Amino acid sequence: MRSFCQPSRLLPLEQVVEIGFKCAMALGYVWRQGLIHRDVKPANILTAIDDQGEITDVKLSDFGSVLNFHSDATQVHRVGSLAYMSPEQLDGATLDCRADIYSLGAVLYHLICGRPPFEAETQGALLNLICHAQPLSLMGLREGVTEALDQLVRSALAKDRGQRPGGWEEFAQALSALITNHEVPRGRLQQVLDSERFNLLRSLEFFDNFGDVELWEVVHRARWMRFPYGHRIYRRGQEGNQFYIICQGEVEVFREGEKVAMLGTGTSVGEMAYLAPSPDLKRHSTDVVVSKAATVVSFTPDMLAQLKTETRHRFDTAFIRVLVRRLHAAHEALAHPRRIL
Incomplete structure (x- = not known):
């Protein structure tokens, strides 16, 4: 997804939300296996592209930094990519799924506006921003961003993980609800999205x-x-x-x-x-x-x-x-x- 973080190649907002939903579902599965990815970033989200150049699916990659709760082996902490790491990950604190929720929120922020939540010239300055500064509202950075979309993405970036979505299912459902409730503009993707189909089937007793x-x-x-x-x-x-x-x-x-x-x-x-x-x-x-x-x-x-x-x-x-x-x-x-x- 790295190429779609460039301001000149930004994806439609509904497609960004759809990608976020699919990543949340995949990371939810990872979490249920007792794993935390710890390095969710655009470069680790791979895209399948059809003959028309449209993204048809996404896949998570690079599990080399994963934290495995079922492993007895010594595992290195404070790994990941700085621009997308949560404050607790930087502090070396005990992690749960909300660390990856923060990282996915940072990826979505970057895909929406063409810049990460925090930028600085030095590593120390960037660490300080991640731990203490608030990201700018997306509503002022890209036309079409609604208050609901802005609030959801920035809630995933909360310093206090207790203020983030409580788990992957909650985050995925909130992303899907943005599309269902028309909280993101529908651009060229007028067909029914996979997130809508998934939730429709999930509601059926069959x-x-x-x-x-x-x-x-x-x-x-x-x-x-x-x-x-x-x-x-x-x-x-x-x-x-x-x-x-x-x-x-x-x-x-x-x-x-x-x-x-x-x-x-x-x-x-x-x-x-x-x-x-x-x-x-x-x-x-x-x-x-x-x-x-x-x-x-x-x-x-x-x-x-x-x-x-x-x-x-x-x-x-x-x-x-x-x-x-x-x-x-x-x-x-x-x-x-x-x-x-």
Whole structure:
């Protein structure tokens, strides 16, 4: 990310926030493994760039300075890159995840305005600024920076770590909320961002048992689609080759013209395309029609086969829950037809 810290190459604000969210999620995973990176800086955030020159993903690198709480070996303290180090890191104090939160805040500050939070001609002067001075408001350094964005980044840079976000999940959610609540201007990235997709899936019961790593894989592998009211997702007799998980909206299920079910947010349709052992069983016995404009994620069996084993296992567990509920509903319908209808 170092090249995007130059004033002439600054990224759109929503992309900076998106990168911050992804880094926060990655560093949260690192923290849960009992590790502190201790050298979060632009040069250690690598970018994947497509043919159009757009950043498609970011990865953290250089774990040579990591502090491992599970290691019995002697570990050197006061390591890192000075411009992005927290005051407690400079003091040699006991560290927790908030040291890396400070460093990521310093990186975001640099990516937003083209300069680090503190600059000085000598190392001693820079140390003094990091420990005692307050960074300038970003609102005066770049057009379009909102008060909410400014406050969040500068809260990550608080001298007292107790005044920073309390953990990675809190920081990641606060970054995502900036986009959700339109607290950063949307420039050329008008599509749904990965942070929005991740949080949308995280809110669904179907993905309750998915860890962050597995959920990120779903975000990147799934095909995202929007269907208007009245769109027919499936027709009776059609052979299924994909299934859908409803993220927003509702669909109605019809058998021979009679409405038999309504499915809403968090439910799946067409899962037999994945589960059925023979082509005959993959043929739909109902019509499925959108009754409220819907956003869905779509998978084919081939796409699922490309997922990691652990992610496929999570899908299988979620499908079992779905099928058990539907069998129970069918049992209730047979036992108490008047109550169901």
